[in-house]
Amino acid sequence: MMAIHPVILCGGGGTRLWPVSTLSLPKPFLPLLGAETLFQQAVARVAGDAQFAPPLVVAGAAHADLVMAQLGDVPGARLVIEPAAKNTAPAIALAAALLPQDAVMLICPSDHYIADPAAFRAAALAAAALAAQDYLVSFGITADRPETGYGYLQRGEPLAGGFAVRRFVEKPDRVAAEAYLASGEYSWNGGIFAFRAGKLLAELAAHRPEMARLVAEAVAQGSNDGTRFHPAPGPFSAIAGESIDYAVMENTARAAMVPASMGWSDIGNWAALADAMSEVADDAGNIVREGEVNLLQCRGVLATSDGPRISAIGLKDVCIIVSGNEVLVTTRTGAQAVGKLPGAANQ
Amino acid sequence: MMAIHPVILCGGGGTRLWPVSTLSLPKPFLPLLGAETLFQQAVARVAGDAQFAPPLVVAGAAHADLVMAQLGDVPGARLVIEPAAKNTAPAIALAAALLPQDAVMLICPSDHYIADPAAFRAAALAAAALAAQDYLVSFGITADRPETGYGYLQRGEPLAGGFAVRRFVEKPDRVAAEAYLASGEYSWNGGIFAFRAGKLLAELAAHRPEMARLVAEAVAQGSNDGTRFHPAPGPFSAIAGESIDYAVMENTARAAMVPASMGWSDIGNWAALADAMSEVADDAGNIVREGEVNLLQCRGVLATSDGPRISAIGLKDVCIIVSGNEVLVTTRTGAQAVGKLPGAANQ
Numbered sequence: 130m131m132a133i134h135p136v137i138l139c140g141g142g143g144t145r146l147w148p149v150s151t152l153s154l155p156k157p158f159l160p161l162l163g164a165e166t167l168f169q170q171a172v173a174r175v176a177g178d179a180q181f182a183p184p185l186v187v188a189g190a191a192h193a194d195l196v197m198a199q200l201g202d203v204p205g206a207r208l209v210i211e212p213a214a215k216n217t218a219p220a221i222a223l224a225a226a227l228l229p230q231d232a233v234m235l236i237c238p239s240d241h242y243i244a245d246p247a248a249f250r251a252a253a254l255a256a257a258a259l260a261a262q263d264y265l266v267s268f269g270i271t272a273d274r275p276e277t278g279y280g281y282l283q284r285g286e287p288l289a290g291g292f293a294v295r296r297f298v299e300k301p302d303r304v305a306a307e308a309y310l311a312s313g314e315y316s317w318n319g320g321i322f323a324f325r326a327g328k329l330l331a332e333l334a335a336h337r338p339e340m341a342r343l344v345a346e347a348v349a350q351g352s353n354d355g356t357r358f359h360p361a362p363g364p365f366s367a368i369a370g371e372s373i374d375y376a377v378m379e380n381t382a383r384a385a386m387v388p389a390s391m392g393w394s395d396i397g398n399w400a401a402l403a404d405a406m407s408e409v410a411d412d413a414g415n416i417v418r419e420g421e422v423n424l425l426q427c428r429g430v431l432a433t434s435d436g437p438r439i440s441a442i443g444l445k446d447v448c449i450i451v452s453g454n455e456v457l458v459t460t461r462t463g464a465q466a467v468g469k470l471p472g473a474a475n476q
Numbered sequence: 477m478m479a480i481h482p483v484i485l486c487g488g489g490g491t492r493l494w495p496v497s498t499l500s501l502p503k504p505f506l507p508l509l510g511a512e513t514l515f516q517q518a519v520a521r522v523a524g525d526a527q528f529a530p531p532l533v534v535a536g537a538a539h540a541d542l543v544m545a546q547l548g549d550v551p552g553a554r555l556v557i558e559p560a561a562k563n564t565a566p567a568i569a570l571a572a573a574l575l576p577q578d579a580v581m582l583i584c585p586s587d588h589y590i591a592d593p594a595a596f597r598a599a600a601l602a603a604a605a606l607a608a609q610d611y612l613v614s615f616g617i618t619a620d621r622p623e624t625g626y627g628y629l630q631r632g633e634p635l636a637g638g639f640a641v642r643r644f645v646e647k648p649d650r651v652a653a654e655a656y657l658a659s660g661e662y663s664w665n666g667g668i669f670a671f672r673a674g675k676l677l678a679e680l681a682a683h684r685p686e687m688a689r690l691v692a693e694a695v696a697q698g699s700n701d702g703t704r705f706h707p708a709p710g711p712f713s714a715i716a717g718e719s720i721d722y723a724v725m726e727n728t729a730r731a732a733m734v735p736a737s738m739g740w741s742d743i744g745n746w747a748a749l750a751d752a753m754s755e756v757a758d759d760a761g762n763i764v765r766e767g768e769v770n771l772l773q774c775r776g777v778l779a780t781s782d783g784p785r786i787s788a789i790g791l792k793d794v795c796i797i798v799s800g801n802e803v804l805v806t807t808r809t810g811a812q813a814v815g816k817l818p819g820a821a822n823q
Contacts, residue, residue, distance in 0.1 A: 423818050437803045438819060440818075442810030442811070455785050472785060473787075
């Protein structure tokens with residue numbers, strides 16, 4: 130089997146893990162779990178492995194230096210600089226246009242955490258095998274709770290190493306999410322995909338011809354600068370941004386999925402980080418991520434500080450985040466609203 | 477009637493309102509409510525009023541400079557520097573020994589808040605009238621909740637402008653506190669007293685002869701330095717520290733009380749400060765004392781910062797205190813345990 134081409138996406142803002150994550154230093158580039166950043170972990174998952182070609186990283190100009198600094202010495206790695214943030218479909222299409230058309234590409238968001246890299250690798254190989262047969266393959270993350278913050282995939286007929294996708298569903302309400310979980314037929318759509326590059330571009334041309342045309346133009350008029358590629362800003366900026374799910378996955382007749390149970394978390398907010406760190410919690414469920422912290426009569430508290438000491442009494446299921454000149458205190462439930470705070474929204 | 481001699485006590489540690497209150501800058505010297513510090517408010521309550529003589533301030537050496545700086549230009553004010561912290565009985569006895577023996581002294585703690593100075597003044601005049609008749613008079617603060625953190629006074633026979641005290645009771649348990657509140661016979665012992673100086677010393681000599689002897693010796697061997705008086709450290713340090721309640725009030729046959737309904741609070745912890753600030757709370761009961769604060773879906777939150785911005789989501793009845801290099805987050809209920817935190821305990 131030919132090597133899989135990892136495409137590492139570095140888009141996304143910096144609001145939901147504010148104040149640690151900011152527009153200038155967003156989630157992928159932070160060491161949220163462990164010593165390496167999420168971006169470095171994404172790179173490491175596909176590095177030094179003959180099954181994977183060197184990665185193609187897609188990032189905005191604001192983060193190009195961060196990418197280069199954190200990428201380190203990965204032979205053959207390339208960087209595509211997006212002239213504008215246009216969501217995932219144009220970013221993926223750029224990569225597809227730059228790869229050999231028969232290459233299988235593996236779309237790797239760099240703002241997710243995966244606890245079990247071996248399970249990731251196994252799913253990637255299964256997905257690549259289906260992609261080589263011109264399926265457009267999603268990782269179907271095993272759902273373990275009725276999460277209303279993710280899209281879902283419903284499994285259809287079995288395929289070798291996976292399943293056809295019967296349908297994609299957008300973020301459901303609580304009742305629907307509970308029904309999905311109970312049915313056993315649904316997985317989370319984690320935003321990890323495998324495509325044959327040419328097949329992806331053909332599907333894009335079929336369902337979003339204007340986007341396909343503008344991406345092709347941006348690549349044709351683009352310029353190389355060492356290992357960096359700069360698509361032409363004119364045509365790229367003219368694209369109507371859209372996710373790959375909307376633009377392609379929900380429209381194709383060839384959608385497939387591979388089940389993936391790999392300790393995945395999108396670390397979508399501070400409560401999700403606390404969940405992902407649960408194995409380092411003490412007997413009361415408290416987690417100290419960084420800094421000097423004293424907790425009295427607390428349960429389920431996540432505390433992290435880059436400077437001042439944190440002291441807390443009597444709290445339950447609360448996250449305390451001290452970073453720079455900001456102090457954030459939120460319930461776990463409230464954590465999903467962090468992006469609405471003036472500090473996070475007005476960066 | 478002769479002028480009342482205010483004795484302003486500046487003892488007490490800095491643990492329960494930590495981290496804003498510290499050993500080096502304890503509660504009396506902080507502007508906790510309003511622009512003036514509690515000490516300045518205590519001075520102002522008896523200043524510029526012909527009923528009151530200039531104050532005698534009793535403080536530890538560590539706080540002498542704070543006292544002088546915050547006292548400002550109060551003609552005739554004197555400062556007694558305690559060589560050691562020995563609780564209230566020796567501090568009050570020092571003042572009594574330095575005043576004319578027929579002077580009526582009014583003991584004013586400087587770490588309490590009084591919302592209604594006019595009511596305080598009226599109670600002080602009533603107390604002084606009883607003290608002039610050689611009663612040892614406590615202010616009986618109107619109890620409005622079954623507080624277990626205070627001592628109580630039980631009213632006895634009526635006297636002119638007050639009542640005899642039937643008994644003093646130590647901090648009760650919840651059941652007892654509720655019974656006291658329901659009976660209508662009990663008031664809080666707020667630590668505000670009026671005595672004739674000579675009478676106080678005579679009672680002390682009767683009930684605590686050794687303390688009375690050592691205080692007399694410390695005064696006799698003490699030295700003046702401008703408006704400051706330094707009791708002799710040798711005898712004073714030999715005193716076994718004790719509260720005026722234990723040493724005298726619970727033993728005398730001449731205990732009296734004047735009812736005082738004056739918006740009193742000892743601001744004993746952050747929850748008490750929140751209560752005392754309730755009139756500046758917003759519709760959700762949130763109070764921003766200082767700093768830039770954004771609250772989302774919060775109720776009953778007190779937030780104060782001397783620097784970093786505070787953002788909070790989803791909290792109920794929580795105090796968030798940011799001061800210097802410390803961040804404290806406590807439930808209102810947990811606020812009474814602040815002194816047990818390492819930061820507060822190990823100053």
